[in-house]
Amino acid sequence: MNTTHPDPDAQLARWQRFRSSRNTALASEYGWLTLTSFQWLEDRPAAVELVPGLWSTDGTTAFLTAAAAEGLTLVETGEPVDGTISAALADEESLLWVQYGGDDGRQVVVELAMRAGKYAIRTRDSKSPVFTEFDGVPTFGYRPDLVVEARFLPYPEPVDVPTGTANPLVDGVHRSVGELVFRLPGKDHEFHLQAEEEKLGALTVTFHDETNGAEQPELATAEWRKVSTARPRVDALGNRTVILDFNRAINYPSAFTPYGTCPMPVKNNSLDYRIEAGEKEPALF
Secondary structure, eight states: OBOOOSOHHHHHHHHHHHHHHHHHHHTSTTSGGGEEEEEEOOSSOEEETTEEEEEEEOSSOEEEEEOGGGOOEETTTOOBOOEEEEEOOOTTOEEEEEEEOSTTSOSEEEEEEEETTEEEEEEEETTOHHHHTOOOOOBOOOOGGGEEEEEEEEEEEEEEEEEOBSSTTOOEEEEEEEEEEEOOTTOOSOEEEEEEEOGGGOEEEEEBOTTBTOSSGGGOBOSOEEEEEOOOEEOTTSOEEEEEEGGGOEEOGGGTOTTOOOBOOOTTOBOSSOOOOSBOOOOOO
16 A cells, blocks of 8 residues: 655755765765776787786686786785786676776776676776766656555565666676565556565665656656665554655666676566656656
């Protein structure tokens, strides 16, 4: 059923604080707004775009060979790279590995990442216009009617569902732990969204809806978004319930950069509804 807070002003104020914190987090140093490239490493030492040195991988370990004069230093210690260094990651892990450029030698940080069982690097440039010109994510106005109560129907065991990602060369997996079942204003049927479990039992749902890529820019959202809930609570009837607040629907990093590998929604997480709440599509690139 739909739920509204007894104090609309307090509800709006909490959402505004949420939006302020969200914009601050996005504008963090070397965050998602600073990405300027994504490049796979080859099996032989080779130059890459935007970064000094020669880069390679043997499949299990990544290697970087550079001379001190090229200006690369280790992010963790500031020590110059002079010779060959190596690092090994598990799949989906990332490491802010080396840095270079600018007056302080820290303008660009190079992230080493393991995706789809392969090594790649991403450059994070603190002078990227997407970062330096960022003034907040556009959003819809606050919609108290899109704060709804949902029943959580857990699966007996989590189910790993293959998905695509924002990078066509990288496959994703959605670990579905159950479904959120709810209604939306103006519709006479229930909606079901598969959820993933986060820290402390919180839930996240990744979804499509009919605002994705809308022709009118003021009503358009990114190709998919996500929204998180608190840990389910048990109500008087024994149902596990959460508050699903679509005003807190946010974009994945891939909405802000072409260099993300963010997971797409599972096939069934598409709503035949316009969720005109939460973040819109950012006009960044």
